[in-house]
Amino acid sequence: MKRTTLSLIAGATALAAVTGFAALTAPEGTAAPEAAKTTTRLPVERVGLACPAPSSSEVAETVYTSYTPPGTEAGKAPDTGGDGAGRPTALLRPAAGATADGGTGKDGKKPAAPKAPATVTAPGKPVTAEANGAAVPALTGSATGALAPGWTVQQTTVVPAGGSRGLLGLTCGAPDTDFWFPAASTAQARHDYVHLTNPDDTAAVADITLYGPEGVLKSQFTEGIPVPAHSTVPVLLSTLTAEPAQRDVTVHVTTRSGRVGAAVGVADDKLGSDWLSASADPSGSVVLPGIPADASSVRLVVFAPGEDDADLKVQLSTANGAIVPAGADTLHVKSGMTTSIDLPDLTRGSAASLFLGPEDPKRPVPVVAALQVVRGKGDKSEIAFIPAAGAISARATVADNRAKSSTLTLTAPEADAQVKVTASAGSGAGTPVSKTVTVKARTTTPLADLAPQGLKGAYALTVEPVSGGKVYAARTLAVPQDGVPMFTVQTLADDRGTVEVPSAHQDLGVLD
Template identity: 55%
Template sequence: MNRSTLSLAGAVVALAVLTGAASMTGGDDSHAATAGSSSRLPVQRSTLLCPEPSTSEFADTTYTSFTPTGSGTSGGKATLVPATTKPTALKPLTSTGKPVTSSTDKSDSPALIGTADGAVAPGWSVSQTTVVSDGPGRGLLGTSCVAPDSEFWFPGASTQDGRQDYVHLVNPDDTPAVVDIDLYSKDGQLKGSTGDGITVPAKSSKPVLLSTLIADKVQDLTVHVVARSGRVGAAVQATDNAAGTDWLSAAAQPAGDLVMPGIPADATDVRLITYVPGSDDADLTLKLATPSGSITPAGNETLHVKSGMTTSVDLGDLTRGDAGSLIIGSSSSHDPVPVVAGLRITRGKGSDQEIAFLPATAPIDRQASIADNRSKGSTLALTATGKDVSVKITSSAGSTAGTSVSKTVTVKAGTTVSTAPPQPSGLKGAYAVTVQRLSGGQLYASRMLALPMDGVPMFTIQPMPDDQGLVEVPQAADDLRVLEP
């Protein structure tokens, strides 16, 4: 066979592959997309990673797995397995629109590696909720299990006396991951850190106590986790001996405009922690989006943040009885300086106080879900910027029984709507909440779960960024020019 024959044969195979790909994505010859165009299609596989929940003997942890009804194909399953050699697995999710739950009270419960495919992959979410009823870690810890990535920012960690903060790293892959943990205080990057080149073995987890990386006792730290090789899931577990415990979820990537949606109406103290990763200082404006409009916090209208340094400010009882959201902007209209930011929020006082953390949150482009909601205690915070936003809130069927219910609300630009999700009729068990952006400006959301115990206002807040259930997929059209020699 000569070279021209081989080229022709190769071109025919290439044409068959292109045509087959178009057919698999639902296209046909009569409706082929033009070359270079793309469409948004449901993801076919998702991976989520859950950190080790708690080493306390007084801890009870619930895992709730959920996929909203809508964009998937058919079939498929979502499973969570320990990031160890143990063969046990949690209850699988096999259908959309209804959550499944599993629980454990073991103090050595491992991190989990989750995978979903088929119809349950698009928008799949897992909530990990832990109640520690006694001891120094007393409190409510909540986190949404995260997709693996190569970079995470955590403003709000600490190594001060009375705090024990761990960075939990989970590696879902068959090869080791190598991770650097950099710590930044008000004086810049802390020297003497031993957080470089941490190896996380394949399909395993590693908790790293921050106080073992540095000798400094620092109230406010920004933690930067970077994977040199491989990918990991990361979260920070913060325990305050006097004020409770919770997870720090990763903050949205550095940007000039940031939103932290969902400061509770009864917050007794709010502390803002910011960091500038670039080479320029940032001059920021602060606004509170309340139910009636945006206001400027008295005495905290602006904030100057030096490059490479963590800057924090105590905003006190910022909300003063009305739930709100903190909006950070740039004082400069030209080339705003990207920052990362998060809030430490306190409810209650004295020995009856509890803390939670709320990072700057990415907006919802299409929809987001939070899997674990109870018959009482769930509150949604919705914030709109730019323009009014029309939002559909859907509460799923219960994990044991119940019927899904929806309602639509309008969030005025520059305001925050704080509302309980609609209650599924005949609810038994946990239910999931899905927030859909129907039209309008940018939408930001979070969910607070409050489970008071013995006079302590235990609570946790989970940000709700877009679920990334749809992805841009390039489409190919038949092009006979590939047959030209």
Template identity: 55%
Template sequence: MKRTTLSLLATAAALAAVTGVAVVAGPSQDGTAAPRTGTARMPVQHTSALCPAPTSSEVGETTYTAYAPGGGRGETKPADLLPAADAKKGDKGAKPVLSLKAPGKPVTATTDRSDAPALIGSADGALAPGWTVQQTTTIAAGSGRGLQGLTCTAPDTSFWFPGVATAKGRQDYVHLTNPDATTAAVVDLELYGKDGRVAAPTGEGVTVPPRSTVPVLLTTLPESSDGTEGDLTLHVAARSGRVGAAVQSNDDKQGGDWLSASDAGAGAVLPGIPADATSVRLVAFAPGSDDADLSLKLAGPSGSIRPAGHEALHVKSGMTASAELGAVTKGEPGSLLLTSEDGVPFTAGLRVTRGKGDKQETAFIPAVRPITTRGTVADAREKGTTLSLTAPEKDAQVKVVSSAGSEGGAPASRTYTVKGGTTLTVEPPKPEGGKGVWAVGVEKVSGGPVHASRMLTLPKDGVPAFTVQPLPDDRSTVEVPTVRQDLSAVTR
């Protein structure tokens, strides 16, 4: 697969939750400062997203969808996604691929270019809280054919990708994007297999120039054929700077999809295993100095069960462990719940296959953090969109909100109760009179933790093409400590 290094244009990006404004207490009646303790939650003021180059296929088409729920403060400036090809023109000369000018209604753009560049974008002020961008690509034939979807990421310094591979027939690329305008990022790419870290000296000290993206084929990293494995964990660690990272996995026979980074902790919820999954493969990694003994449960529509023969998984420290769970859902949708018995942190992901023979298609489900306030996905369609809502502990109530359509209509909402230990699978309400695509938000109302994902299916020519995107909390607000006036500081 041909990949080129692309320059990237945009303003310097920041993490998804960035800034707030501190509240200052005025003086009391006796002239002393009125102390105010605690913190206040305020909307973020800046959000950024990095979208990797979608495909090099000559028979691929990509749809970008951007959306902001609103609720922020400040001036409403357009949230632009700028193409890498315009990097040398400077900000004023760049023409956005996509420009969102108001909250509440998504905007879309499509391209069938095989050399479509990586994109970088940012949202400020009223558009910043919850701003999200989705890229969805259909590939008609060849390696990776099917449906590939990704929620564009914010820059960070560390990413875990359990489930990558360097096996024959797989082409896994990690796309590294540096949004900084002046400083290069330096990144280490670490691979871990069943026997520990794989010797991969070419993955050390990878330089990502300013405003650029670098795709790295994982099969080029191991220094010997011993590093050719079907179940690996990739750690992207930035020595300097911050990058966006995502892995595109293309299989010669089983389609492909994007891998989003997986959360790490002493527990994990992997939501959204489809009812008709023919194969579910679990890949887990323990990054610390202790082994992790994982307890497995499957949360289905009516409760949680321990899958027969796969009740537990032992993960050695610094090593990748895997388990083929087969058709674990047995005709019902579900989510996998993992718990480390001794509280040892781990990271995990699922490779899910639908279909049989030469009509197979693959998607990946990462461990996803719970929704504390709201999670949003930008691309929902009239057919083939389902939400998986999992309450791993106690009952929870959520409100599912569908935005207006990109071509009109009015928002719609519905409230659901998710029983503890179950997965509720629903079709989000359609916008009233809505046309085009729309966004779906899941808002926490009450009860225990809720984890969510969205599955989009676009079957074609007998291939059950699908993609699954997690809905983590959008972190649209940030805690800001309250402060008080202390004029004595000027006399010290």
């Protein structure tokens, strides 16, 4: 088996803010002036990402696409905080002991040291790198200076054969301390691993809690899982509990100390494989965008983490408006229990999104949710997941889009919205192109004709709200192989490329 040493990427996205100071000197014997009641939005100067080990399959082929969009609301980020010479940097490095099988490939070999990484040198152009086989490690990285605001990395893996057959797509995530994963499973046909990746210089300690249809699953192995600095720990969910296998479980990952990147790798014996990303934070209203028009089955999984049960209205958003799915107009979700429902013949040939809201608007109960979506039939089926998404407040970007293979889905659950969609230059060639799109209230708009002019290679899509109501988005990447409609769906999250920095003044009163 040919084995290609990982050519890493660099590009960068993290969350470090810049703080400005306005020094005011008060004459002796007078009081200092009141602090200005204004804030300034400044670009973040440092961000961090974690990418789990892509696959344990010897025939896996992985592409990384790294991209930083040009500009921010507040203008260009200063070129500070970089390599010590004032230059911005964007770099991904292998995490120690971080292959999908726990540190070595199936041949027992450790991951090879990376060659010089492919580096994002300026915003606006994607950079790609390839890695093949089972010994490809997890990656951690950071971006600084002008490369930090909006930096994103897409990890896309094709496994053409075997038990992990499928197209696996993941937007590498920012480290955090709390994650919810509805739609995971401990069923015998499923092999779900939660990957915990620590990008920091100090060790982290994580807890994993599983919730089934009857509540929390008993386990004595889920507390205090150590995740060493710059390393990954993959944990097979079915080994965490001795209780009977459950088709649908909700996974809750928290940290006692430190922070981690977390994602669930799913492999189904019959339906293929993909990544399950974390749901948006618990909310009384939930949006799940980007259900493909040709979905052959859709399963909704919902969990209420609080003390109250949730009674939800279920609505399907199509190009013509929101309708009630047949036989699934409401859903009762018991507190602390995972609830699931099949939604057969849901899309009827039209790309769609799902809205969940409280039956009583005055009593919203926060929930998390995800969809399991299948395309195809029988042994030509493929699985993907759509977690609940957050609204795009300023800007969101998804990388690794390909000509005639990518569909961007936009939905506006409350009011008409206008957004600007920009297709970047390609990684090989291409001229960026932008268009303004109006999304009618409670409708879903699929866009499949967004590739830049003269495209060669992969490109990025950036969505920026212009006016109107909240907008949610998802990207579907479809790469059919041998009659299998392989696909993956990534929801778009606001990139938080700028932060509010309060003005400050010198207060000599503290010396009294």
